[in-house]
Amino acid sequence: MVVHTPAQVLADLLSEDPTRPAITFYDDTPGPTQGERIELSRKVLDTWVAKAANALQEGLDVEPGSVVLLDLPVPHWRWIYWSLAVWSVGATLTLDRHEGADVLVTAEPDSPTAEDADEVIAVSLPALAREFAGDLRSGVMDEAKELPSYGDSFTAWDEPEPDEAALIHDGQRTAYESVVPATTWAPGCRVLVTAASPQAFLHHVLHAFAAGGSVVVVRGSEPNAGDDRMRSEGVDLTADG
Secondary structure (H helix, E strand, O other): OOOOOHHHHHHHHHHHOOOOEEEEEEEOOOOOOOOOEEEEEHHHHHHHHHHHHHHHHHHHOOOOOOEEEEEOOOOOHHHHHHHHHHHHHOOEEEOOOOOOOOEEEEOOOOOHHHHOOOEEEEOOOOOOOOOOOOOOOOOOEEHHHHHHHOOOOOOOOOOOOOOOEEEEEOOEEEEHHHOOOOOOOOOOOEEEEOOOOHHHHHHHHHHHHHOOOEEEEEEOOOOOOOOHHHHHOOOOEEEOO
16 A cells, blocks of 8 residues: 655655745744744755754664654744654654653753653754754754754655554554545645644644645744735635644
8 A cells, every 4th residue: 555654745745846835934933033034945845854854863763663752832844844854764753742752852952851851852943043052961962053964865764654653642643644634725725824733733734735735834923814924925725723
């Protein structure tokens, strides 16, 4: 059986047109990142995914059967490439903090969750960060500093079985064979994703990508498709919770 995995979705986007936008992100959150606008083409997204996947596979021995916990602000563009990286390796992405995880990817490496994790990757949220802003304990991977050293292309050492868990959320397991939504949106759609829960956010992003579309993500405010900024981005529809 051919399974339409998240990795295959990204490969399809690349083969269609690598130059088209994949993610447009606005940060309206008060603080040092306020006012950021970041746009990633499909090719640039693929590079981010490849580097993160190589860091997981080569640096931390993540493989099918491994569990990776993502603990990042929602919504955020870094959620997308880290999720796709976990799925590219064939591991299980968990959104449940109580779920036992082999690796934690977090913007808060000093949190109680991080203290309980065997392997921790510290993520800097500013787009141009070159190192994590703060002291990191020994053994914590500084994403901003270390990710650039990994390769721009990725080949998985092993593939997950179709019935293996791709996602865990609220104790529920979604297998690789069903984690990509059936597409009901128009091909090439431009989707404003406003979902506040990680599970809904990732679902809508995968849906848009599976439809050959792109996403607009805004952190720190509640835009709608009728806003001037969203009209300028060519938003076709809004996907919330």
